[in-house]
Amino acid sequence: MFRILKQSLKTGVITETPPDLADAELERIGVELRRTIEARLGRSLAIRQVDAGSCNACELEIHALNNAYYDVERFGVRFVASPRHADALLVTGPVSRHMEMALRRTWRATPAPKFVIAAGSCACTGGEFGVSYASCGAVENVIPVDVKIPGCPPSPLDLLKGLLGALRV
């Protein structure tokens, strides 16, 4: 019990550690992001992430946005479980034809005003997979896209920058 308490106390300190000095850029971007979110969306940006055919690399980096280093929630950006709660869709992958209808339905289920961010090279251009019998290619071939964040996969910092771009649309 004592051991666990000790660990938990230690944890508390670690989770609150602010980003490294090397991450000054993150701070700058993050703060700017918060200002924009406050101005446009009443302090919060609710994002529904949709994997429309990605290889899962983009998902790993989007996950990283929530780790203690980037801690994207402190800027008001939150990932939600339903498109009905979302301000924005963050779509990854080339849109596989098997996901085409699911993506359209998810987009329809998102209340307006809404915007769509295509994250990753595949979502932006079709990437390594392009258009084929199994793939519709870029997300904009299926639903309207407002912002593109390229990268294979985009780094968490790229994603933050892209989100900022999204709010300036």
Add this chain to the structure above:
Amino acid sequence: MTGAERIRRFDWLSEYLARLEDEHVIAQHGDALALPPAHRLELDPEDWAPAAKVAAGMGLRHAGLWADCLDDAASTEEGPCIRVQACLEYGGDYLVLQTEVPMSRPLLASQATSYPGVARLERHAHDLTGLELTGQPDGRRWTRHQAWPEDRFPLRSDFPRAGETPGRTPADADYAFTRVQGTGVYEIPVGPVHAGIIEPGHFRFHAMGEDVLQLEERLGYVHKGIEKLAVGRDPAALARLAGRLSGDSSVAHAWAACQAMERATDCIVPPRALALRGLMAERERIANHLGDIGAICNDVGFAFAQVQCARLRELWQRRSLALFGHRLMMDAVVPGGVACDLTDKAIEELQRDHAQMKVAIEPVFDVVEDHPSLDDRLMSTGVLSEADARQLGCTGYVGKASGQGFDLRRDTPYAPYDAVAMDAPLMTEGDVAARVTVRMAEVRNSLRWMDRLLKVLPGGALAVDLPPAEEGAMGLGAIDGWRGEILCFVRFGADGRIARYFPRDPSWFTWPALERLILGNIVPDFPVCNKSVNGSYSGEDL
């Protein structure tokens, strides 16, 4: 490996052949060494199912099955055919069974009656090549949804890569899920778009109260036509594609594809390149295990471990970016070698890093291993029995937590694991807690192994040019990825271009395991059970 060891290695094969003879199965050795290090046997189509039955009786593990359409202009003399290959493993030795059926009448008896784990591989082979599997216990489509019609097969040469049915693809609405009926039984459809930041797939639960009576998976949503896209690529482009098969296993899949191509062309890869590949593969393993251990704990509301593991994983990935040029080490493995080098300074940095990681994980793992609220949720949850794991052919942490100790790095050691040995943990409980424990042991083993490797890191070249491939040359790659055994089959066509690429991710066998281990658990425990297995959607949908 010495010659004497090599002979001892296949000591079971004569017994298998004798049993085949008892069943009147005629196995032609032909070019038995066409797919080294595997031994290849050619069978008549009618002997296909009996050969599997005999193998199952002897306890061989089925490591996967794939079909290869030989139907281009310059194919076989006897007209277009479908060549089917099945890979079996016993004691670390691989045996490839091969048969051919005419494309005009592509009938073959199913091996899934003896090996239920390969049922979906067979359904996949049918959907993409038109191979008809008689006696298949499950005749429904698998990889195909509605993107192409039932009577068209994308891997045949007359099927255009761009497809034949333009316009919108409808949802796959009429898939016949198995129904459970009775008073109080209800269905829960989940997906394809999930609530978390994860890949898409559909799960159909039948539950009564909170208890899961049945779970049926419906995957194929992220089918991107990878096998078709590979056709006509040059080796470098195939490695790039393989690295994007499943982003979390980028190194392992790219390595498997390169290994297959290197074996097909008798390419001698420089020792330093192989050592660096091993180093990257273990880095990939540690990154994924850290992420998953945290996520499993988070799924039962224990955020402490999630925050800690995510922090360590991020540091680890930043180091990968600094030293290997990419946070997930994509495109670092290339045909003939690797694309990046480690300076002496970088090696020192890595050694310091490993030492720090060893210190950093211990307090976290110590709590994960022994915390009452975690024990309460993870122990006896999602039990995969040893019999089920064996029957399905699970490898990796799912197999190792359920008594299946097979680890390629130890049992069929390839360079650099032949020179620097790797331990593999083994447990028999088969629950979520066991899978977590196995993963933690693998992290510790890999850290120790990497330090030993760095001490004997060979010098020399980083890559050689891949020799030109002869038309028809085949190669079988087998790499231990972080999820388990990855197989990869490559056949070259004309001009050194790829004619067939089939990567077999370990998820083919762990997804069916999830359907079994969830039974009797409560619906709210599904996320933690799923995460403890963490099958790849993209790696299986292809």
